Amino acid sequence: xxxxxxxELITIEKGxxxxxxxxILAHFKDSTTGKYNFGEVRIKKNAFIGCNSVICKSVTIGxxxxxxxSSVVLKDIPxxxxxxxxxxxxxxxx
Numbered sequence: 095x096x097x098x099x100x101x102e103l104i105t106i107e108k109g110x111x112x113x114x115x116x117x118i119l120a121h122f123k124d125s126t127t128g129k130y131n132f133g134e135v136r137i138k139k140n141a142f143i144g145c146n147s148v149i150c151k152s153v154t155i156g157x158x159x160x161x162x163x164s165s166v167v168l169k170d171i172p173x174x175x176x177x178x179x180x181x182x183x184x185x186x187x188x
Contacts (some may be wrong), residue, residue: 097121100132109140113163116176118141119150136174 095117096104103120106112121132133152137143141155144163151168155161158161159171162185163176176185 097135103132103134105134105136107137107139107141107157110137110143111141112137112143113145113147115146117148117150119148120152122151144178160188 096169097118097120100120104118105177118135118138120135124131135149135152136154138155138157139156140157141159143149143161144165146164147161149155153170154184155167155171156173156175158174160176161167161171161182162176164180165178165182167177167182169184174188176188178185179184
């Protein structure tokens with residue numbers, strides 16, 4: 095599922111695999127002000143997003159990166175790294 099309010103802020107490059115039940119959000123609510131903020135989400139070439147993952151805020155998922163199933167991505171993931179968990183954390187290099 096892609097953000098329906100601002101899908102133009104989501105960029106998915108060639109060869110990306112997004113599996114079942116993933117959510118990609120380009121907006122988020124600031125808990126201190128109560129206002130919505132918007133940011134670009136970029137998923138680079140050949141990244142893999144595991145099922146039921148949520149990608150939120152303004153993040154970039156690097157080339158050849160892997161996001162484990164049911165992860166919540168809140169910060170950038172560098173190229174060729176595996177991240178998983180809630181919130182997603184570095185697991186190892188590919």
